[in-house]
Amino acid sequence: MSAYQSTQYAAVDDYNNNYSHNLASQRKAGNRRSKMIIIGSVVVLAVLIAIGVGVGVSVSKNHKASSKSAISSSSSSSSASTSNSSGVVQQTDPNDPSTFIKNSALKQAFYGLAYTPYGSQLPTCNNTLAEVITDIQLLSQLTKRIRLYGADCNQSALVLEAIKQTKVDMKVYLGNYPIPTDGGAAYVRQRDLIKDALTTYGADHVAGVTVGNEYILDYLTANGGATLDPNGPVGNAGAALLLPNITDTITMLSGMGMSSIPVGNADAGSYFNTQVLQAVNYGMANVHPWFANEAIEDAAGWTAEFFATTNVAAAAALSNKPTMYIAETGWPTKSSSAADASDGPSTASVANLQIFIDTFVCQANQNQTGYFFFEYFDEGWKDVQFGGVEGWWGLFNADRTLKNVTIPDCASP
Ligand SMILES: *[C@@H]1O[C@H](CO)[C@@H](O)[C@H](O)[C@H]1NC(C)=O
Ligand SMILES: *[C@@H]1O[C@H](CO)[C@@H](O)[C@H](O)[C@H]1NC(C)=O
Ligand SMILES: *[C@@H]1O[C@H](CO)[C@@H](O)[C@H](O)[C@H]1NC(C)=O
Ligand SMILES: *[C@@H]1O[C@H](CO)[C@@H](O)[C@H](O)[C@H]1NC(C)=O
Ligand SMILES: *[C@@H]1O[C@H](CO)[C@@H](O)[C@H](O)[C@H]1NC(C)=O
Ligand SMILES: *[C@@H]1O[C@H](CO)[C@@H](O)[C@H](O)[C@H]1NC(C)=O
Numbered sequence: 001m002s003a004y005q006s007t008q009y010a011a012v013d014d015y016n017n018n019y020s021h022n023l024a025s026q027r028k029a030g031n032r033r034s035k036m037i038i039i040g041s042v043v044v045l046a047v048l049i050a051i052g053v054g055v056g057v058s059v060s061k062n063h064k065a066s067s068k069s070a071i072s073s074s075s076s077s078s079s080a081s082t083s084n085s086s087g088v089v090q091q092t093d094p095n096d097p098s099t100f101i102k103n104s105a106l107k108q109a110f111y112g113l114a115y116t117p118y119g120s121q122l123p124t125c126n127n128t129l130a131e132v133i134t135d136i137q138l139l140s141q142l143t144k145r146i147r148l149y150g151a152d153c154n155q156s157a158l159v160l161e162a163i164k165q166t167k168v169d170m171k172v173y174l175g176n177y178p179i180p181t182d183g184g185a186a187y188v189r190q191r192d193l194i195k196d197a198l199t200t201y202g203a204d205h206v207a208g209v210t211v212g213n214e215y216i217l218d219y220l221t222a223n224g225g226a227t228l229d230p231n232g233p234v235g236n237a238g239a240a241l242l243l244p245n246i247t248d249t250i251t252m253l254s255g256m257g258m259s260s261i262p263v264g265n266a267d268a269g270s271y272f273n274t275q276v277l278q279a280v281n282y283g284m285a286n287v288h289p290w291f292a293n294e295a296i297e298d299a300a301g302w303t304a305e306f307f308a309t310t311n312v313a314a315a316a317a318l319s320n321k322p323t324m325y326i327a328e329t330g331w332p333t334k335s336s337s338a339a340d341a342s343d344g345p346s347t348a349s350v351a352n353l354q355i356f357i358d359t360f361v362c363q364a365n366q367n368q369t370g371y372f373f374f375e376y377f378d379e380g381w382k383d384v385q386f387g388g389v390e391g392w393w394g395l396f397n398a399d400r401t402l403k404n405v406t407i408p409d410c411a412s413p
Contacts, residue, residue: 088400089137097133098167106141107407109361112173112372113139113395114328115146116379117155125153132158133165134400139376140168142395143412147284147327147372149213149266150177151190156197163205171207173264173284176249178212180219180241187211187245195252198261208262208282209253211246217271230271239273246279266327269310277315277322284327284372285311289356290389295345296331296352300359303329304367326364326371331356332389333403340388348389354405362410 092099117135119127136159139146148155156174163170174194178187194209219238220228228234242265250263262281265272269285277283287307289299307326315324332348335341346352364371378398383391396402 089134097165100137107409109408109410110143110373111412112145113143114372114375120153120155122152132162136162136166140170144169145171147173148175150175151193160201173208175210178245203258208264210264210266211249212242212265215242216273217268230273235273239275282323284325286328287326290343293344296355328374330374330393332392334392335389336387350404362408365412
């Protein structure tokens with residue numbers, strides 16, 4: 001087993017009923033190190049479960065690990081009801097979002113980007129079409145693919161409407177973020193929103209429907225701990241809860257005459273359950289060098305190696321051969337607490353984000369790796385709730401201005 005293989009990384013998303021069933025994916029931060037429990041040579045990051053939000057956990061053997069989390073959901077807000085959210089994107093015709101003026105600093109270099117529209121969490125649901133239009137105007141200058149984490153607050157329809165109005169070349173992986181403990185309510189609620197959006201907008205701009213986000217990792221964490229084997233009895237019990245929802249989505253799409261839309265699943269890179277992978281067309285794996293305590297100089301190579309040996313290899317061994325993508329990878333630019341200012345060897349900084357971009361993006365394109373860079377913009381609510389690096393993973397600031405990074409000029413496939 002290589003050093004990379006022995007380092008397992010995972011990001012966990014929990015649900016917080018207090019904040020509603022925020023299916024939008026959230027990352028929990030805070031000082032994870034304080035939550036690590038060292039048992040023998042195994043370092044376990046304990047995850048807070050009570051406050052539902054995504055939590056990233058990194059579990060590594062033989063040495064320390066850190067945790068993190070990440071996921072997305074929203075951004076800052078700008079008052080927004082005009083045709084542009086904060087003046088960051090100009091249009092030659094204020095009434096026609098397709099006439100947006102491109103920013104020469106942006107290049108379509110990314111295979112994909114992780115995105116959650118601002119305000120897409122229950123019960124508030126204060127997202128707006130105007131803001132999503134601005135986001136799509138910006139995102140489309142960086143990539144042809146985005147992925148969502150959940151479907152609450154009408155986000156699937158908002159994104160598809162924005163793609164329609166901006167007339168951009170963009171496909172979206174819609175997301176359904178089920179909860180193991182609610183009897184299927186979150187699943188059905190989001191399924192019906194996705195169905196409505198597909199009925200209205202059709203399948204042309206839909207690249208897939210992802211059912212489940214870190215479901216197995218969450219299930220293990222809630223039922224014994226993240227050191228449990230995702231293919232052991234507890235992992236298989238979690239899979240048994242998720243599989244009917246995956247099957248239901250496949251049946252729904254088939255019934256709509258849209259069986260050409262792939263159905264997938266997303267989980268932390270070390271937490272795929274084989275029965276789940278056997279049931280889907282694609283798997284999306286979170287692979288975070290930050291939470292694996294990698295030095296920035298090694299981050300891109302570690303990410304490629306982990307993904308190849310852990311996820312691509314496992315999928316290739318299955319008869320259905322699901323396509324594998326990196327669901328999230330990136331580097332934080334800031335920490336709100338000194339304790340999380342570094343992952344050990346390297347700091348959270350814009351300079352290091354630039355190094356990760358420079359060493360990962362064009363190389364992954366060259367390697368024909370499908371990946372979703374994490375993430376579109378900083379998420380202020382995560383900083384408020386979790387502190388640490390959680391709110392600071394964006395290419396853009398929360399106000400949708402580009403951070404001080406240079407986007408490479410290599411076209412993504
Ligand atoms: C959206 O709702 C959140 C949560 O209630 C709130 O903090 C934020 O200020 C709201 N944003 C806007 C633009 O209204
Ligand atoms: C965009 O919004 C800004 C700020 O509200 C405004 O000044 C500008 O005129 C708007 N641009 C267009 C093209 O609508
Ligand atoms: C969802 O968004 C679409 C596109 O903006 C809009 O047409 C539709 O009315 C929205 N549905 C709800 C329930 O808000
Ligand atoms: C979704 O999964 C939950 C949990 O296993 C289950 O209770 C529910 O019946 C499922 N719903 C559908 C429509 O598959
Ligand atoms: C690309 O592939 C090369 C050769 O296998 C590998 O060394 C490198 O780490 C990969 N990089 C990325 C970002 O995929
Ligand atoms: C932006 O980053 C460059 C290095 O890439 C640095 O020289 C410059 O000072 C930075 N600008 C600001 C405003 O931080």
